[in-house]
Amino acid sequence: MKARCLVCRDPVQVAQHPGWQQRDSAGRLRPALCLNSSYVAKVIWPWMTHSAADPACDALEFEIPAEAGEPCWCDACELHLREAGLDLNDLAQRKQFALDSVARFRKETAAYAEAVRPGLKVTFT
Ligand SMILES: [Zn+2]
Incomplete structure (x- = not known):
């Protein structure tokens, strides 16, 4: 049995954790969770631990929608950009950072x- 996870789209988490949501350049919340927020550590990793503990689970599949790689202006991204020495006002750098964030997530x-479980198959779509 394959356990599936749709990354970044989770209406319940979005509603409960505005701090994990992506923001647009005007600071408005977008209805997608940011990969640089605590969402990954608080939701994805526990889900993986739980799924991998099920003997019936033989693979994990992550669907990563396009919005996961959209440039984001949330606090977590701002902090990461600053730490990486990137220019917060350079849209090209911010776009690249967002794509790099998806690569790092994978x-x-x-x-x-x-x-968690050596040999467990993991795929990204
Ligand atoms: Zn962000």
């Missing part, structure tokens, strides 16, 4: 799965 998620 890498960390695969590593986490391997740590």
Whole structure:
């Protein structure tokens, strides 16, 4: 049995955690969760631990929608951008940072799965 996860789109978490939501350049909340917020550690990783503990689960599949890689102006992204020495006002850098964030998410998620249950198959679509 494959356990599936739609990344960033979670209406319940969006409603409960505005601090995890993406923001547009005007600071308005977008109805998608940011991969640089605590959402990943508080929701995705516990979900992976729970799923991997089920003997019937033989694979994890993550669907990453396009909005996961959209440039974001939330507090977590601002902090990461600053720490990386990037220009907060440079849209191209911000776009690249957002795509890099998705790549990092995939890498960390695969590593986490391997740590939780070695050999567990993980796919991203
Ligand atoms: Zn963000």
